[in-house]
Amino acid sequence: MTTPPEGLLFDVAAPPTPVERLLLLADQYVQHNDMLDRLLRASSRPEPDAHVTSAQRLASATRTALKAVTDERLFQSHDLSNAVVRLQQLAFLSSASADQQLPMARTLTALAPEAAMGCADTLAHEIRRRGWTASDDPDHSLTAAHHTALWEIACGNVVATSSMGRQYVHYRDERVVIGTLRALEAHGLAERVPKSAPSAYVGGPLQDRVRLTPAGTTALATAISSPPVRRAPGTTPASAPAAATTATRGR
Numbered sequence: 637m638t639t640p641p642e643g644l645l646f647d648v649a650a651p652p653t654p655v656e657r658l659l660l661l662a663d664q665y666v667q668h669n670d671m672l673d674r675l676l677r678a679s680s681r682p683e684p685d686a687h688v689t690s691a692q693r694l695a696s697a698t699r700t701a702l703k704a705v706t707d708e709r710l711f712q713s714h715d716l717s718n719a720v721v722r723l724q725q726l727a728f729l730s731s732a733s734a735d736q737q738l739p740m741a742r743t744l745t746a747l748a749p750e751a752a753m754g755c756a757d758t759l760a761h762e763i764r765r766r767g768w769t770a771s772d773d774p775d776h777s778l779t780a781a782h783h784t785a786l787w788e789i790a791c792g793n794v795v796a797t798s799s800m801g802r803q804y805v806h807y808r809d810e811r812v813v814i815g816t817l818r819a820l821e822a823h824g825l826a827e828r829v830p831k832s833a834p835s836a837y838v839g840g841p842l843q844d845r846v847r848l849t850p851a852g853t854t855a856l857a858t859a860i861s862s863p864p865v866r867r868a869p870g871t872t873p874a875s876a877p878a879a880a881t882t883a884t885r886g887r
Contacts, residue, residue, distance in 0.1 A: 654704040655763070656857040658756035659790055661701045663847060665748040666792035668694055670845055672742040673834035687741050691734035694745070698727040698752075705755070710762045719755040726751055749792040760861040778859050782820060785812045786848060786856040789826055795833045795843040806836070806843070817846065825852035 652660060668690050675682040702723040710716060726748050733741040778786070788794050793808040796817065805814050820826035827849050831842035848856065 652853075653857060653861075654701070654708055655756050655760050655861050656853055657701045657704050658752050658759065659848070659853050659857055661697055662749045662752035662756070662790050662792070663853075664694055664697055665745055665752060666845070666847070667832075669742065669745055669749070669792065670833050672738060672745075674842070676738055676742065677834055677838060682738065684737065687738060688734045691730055691741065691745075694748075695727050695730035695734070698723060698730055701752075702727065705759055708759070708763075710759075710766065713762060715758050716762050719758040722751050722755055749790075753787070753791050756857070757860055760857070763861055764863055778855060781813075781816050782825075783856070783859055784810045785816045785820060786825065786852055786859075788812050789820075789846050789848055789852070790856060792845075794846040796828050796846055797836075797841075797843050805846075820852065823851075824849055825855055 668687075671690060672687055675686055702720065705720060705723065729744045729748070733744040736744065785794070788807055788810050789812075791809075793810075794812050794817075795806050797804045797806065803814055805812055805817055817826060821828075825848065826846055828844040828846050830844050833843040833845035835842055
């Protein structure tokens with residue numbers, strides 16, 4: 637019998653922080669909605685209860701995230717109280733969607749990813765208000781473009797396609813360019829899941845959903861939970877990319 641290295645006997649992955657848990661919850665909702673969209677656009681009629689198990693898991697995951705937030709015992713500001721209510725609503729809507737037919741089930745969770753991300757941002761803001769210790773020294777290596785792209789990916793707003801040897805990025809709100817996506821992929825912060833996102837139009841090919849990797853989730857959670865970077869007098873912070881709604885392309 638081979639004895640494993642001593643370090644592996646006790647190395648246990650740290651549980652996700654409450655902010656990370658909310659980002660992971662948003663990703664679960666994105667995957668769930670993608671699955672519903674694929675079912676709704678499938679050529680054959682799906683089983684009526686094809687979405688039930690996924691919806692029930694989402695309701696349970698939302699309640700777990702809600703408990704993680706309340707266990708932080710932060711000061712109940714107006715914004716944080718609203719975030720808790722939104723999570724309670726998401727848990728209810730997810731549970732209720734299991735009893736609905738596919739079109740209505742999809743409607744009930746349509747806004748869930750961005751709602752979960754909004755709750756994550758609110759929680760991060762409240763944590764910042766409580767101060768920051770030296771052990772929580774943040775990593776400010778993310779550029780404004782990287783931060784924006786990670787956020788949009790977490791909200792489920794970014795997909796990728798390819799045609800005639802060219803790669804395309806399609807985004808919904810804030811502009812995400814192919815170069816930024818490639819940089820995130822090179823650093824292990826984002827990945828494309830082939831043919832997991834619904835087609836852009838009925839009868840069209842499935843698209844590649846862009847998702848955060850575990851490292852990307854941690855990087856974004858750290859960024860939004862960190863205090864602003866202190867800059868020398870006279871310096872100007874990088875501005876976020878302007879909002880756009882068209883697709884970008886690259887070779």
